[in-house]
Structure formats: C-alpha cells, structure tokens
Amino acid sequence: MKNFVSLIIGIAIGAIAMYLYCTDDAEAANALGFTAPNGxxxxxxxxxxxxxYNLKHSIINDSLFKKSTNGGDNRSSWWSVKDIQNYINYAENQAGELGYTMDGLxxxxxxxxxxxxxxxxxxxxxxPTGNKITSEGSILPTFQGGxxxxxxxxxxxxxxxxxxPGANYPQ
Structure with a gap:
C-alpha cells in the first residue's frame, strides 16, 4: 500500500512538472490551447x-523624397492572412522540391x-529558410542549425x- 501511494504521488508530481515544463507562458496560452510564438x-x-526607427526613417525620407506629396517612403507592408498561409504552403512545397526542409521565413x-x-x-x-535534406531514414537528429x-x-x-505610406504604428 505504501508503494502504491508513492507511485500515485510520483505520477502527480511528474504530471505537474511536465505541465509547467511544456507551458511557455501562462498569458500566452488561451482557453483554446494556442501558445504564443517566441518573439x-x-x-x-x-x-x-x-x-x-523615426530618426532612421526621417533621414531616408527627407534625403530622398524632399517633402513629397505622396506621403513619403513606406514604413510598413500588409499581407492578408490568406496570402501568408498560402505562401507558407507554397514555400514548404517548393522547399521540398529543391531538397530542403523549410524551418522559417x-x-x-x-x-x-x-x-x-x-x-x-x-x-x-x-x-523561406531551411536546411538541406542530407539523409533519409536516419533516426539520429541533425544539428545543423537553421x-x-x-x-x-x-x-x-x-x-x-x-x-x-509613411504612417507610424499603429495605423
């Protein structure tokens, strides 16, 4: 009986430790189970x-655009979520065709x-960024960096x- 209680306590402590280890940030994980990415x-x-960035932008903008009427140089770019998702799918497929495993953008x-x-x-x-696919069927991970x-x-x-175009954050 004593061993059984120790086993149950050990399992509970292990479960709590795994939960804390796998949870990056309590604020980042919402009720739907999403975890915030790094950064x-x-x-x-x-x-x-x-x-x-204002100083750098004003140096660029003032030297190149001379008080232009079009709002100056761009400070931001915008893509739809659909375009980014489609691009990620497209880039992963192309990376595979080129012999790479995509790991980021x-x-x-x-x-x-x-x-x-x-x-x-x-x-x-x-x-897209990634690593060259160097071998097939290896059970050992490759530590090439990425x-x-x-x-x-x-x-x-x-x-x-x-x-x-030159509008600051937030727009």
Whole structure:
C-alpha cells in the first residue's frame, strides 16, 4: 500500500512538472490551447520600436523624397492572412522540391528601382529558410542549425503599404 501511494504521488508530481515544463507562458496560452510564438511583443513594445526607427526613417525620407506629396517612403507592408498561409504552403512545397526542409521565413527590406524620375519606395519581402535534406531514414537528429535562405526559392512581395505610406504604428 505504501508503494502504491508513492507511485500515485510520483505520477502527480511528474504530471505537474511536465505541465509547467511544456507551458511557455501562462498569458500566452488561451482557453483554446494556442501558445504564443517566441518573439511576441506587446503594443507598447511595438510603439517603442516604431519610435526608435523615426530618426532612421526621417533621414531616408527627407534625403530622398524632399517633402513629397505622396506621403513619403513606406514604413510598413500588409499581407492578408490568406496570402501568408498560402505562401507558407507554397514555400514548404517548393522547399521540398529543391531538397530542403523549410524551418522559417526571413523578412528583408528592399526598394523598388527608381523609374520615370520617381524614387522607388521601400518594400519588405519574405524568403523561406531551411536546411538541406542530407539523409533519409536516419533516426539520429541533425544539428545543423537553421535559418539559411533556401537558394532558388520564391519570395513573397507586393504587400500593401501604410495609409499614408509613411504612417507610424499603429495605423
């Protein structure tokens, strides 16, 4: 009987320990069981980052756009959830065809070329990242690191810009 009680207590302690170990952040897990991904910031943190970027943006905007009437250079890009979900599916499939396992997305800042005397606006685009598939059937995990751009993979661009383009967070 003493061993049985010890077993039950051990199982209960183990279950509690596993629950605490597997729960990243009590605030992040809501009633539906969603867990917040790494890197979540609160709105206040987003405002801090946006304000810190103001000096860099004003240097770029003032030197290139000379008080333009179109609202200046882009500060943000927007994609629909459907477009991002479709892109992730597309990129995972293409990564597999290219011999890679996709592990994430990298966001790059870019700029459209100057055309017809107008300065090209800043844009942001996604590129899939991953690891080369090196073996099949291995039971040992590969510790290659991750997050390298997948050569030849298509990116996602053409997000909508802010209203006006130079608008700060939040819009």
């Amino acid at each position: 979540i910031i609160k709105a206040k943190g987003a405002r801090t980052l946006d304000k810190a 990298r966001v790059y800042l870019g700029s459209y070329p100057d055309t017809k005397g107008q300065t090209g606006l800043t844009t942001m685009f996604f590129i 997050g390298t751009d997948i050569p030849g993979a298509d990116g996602l661009n053409r997000g909508g810009h802010g209203q006006p």
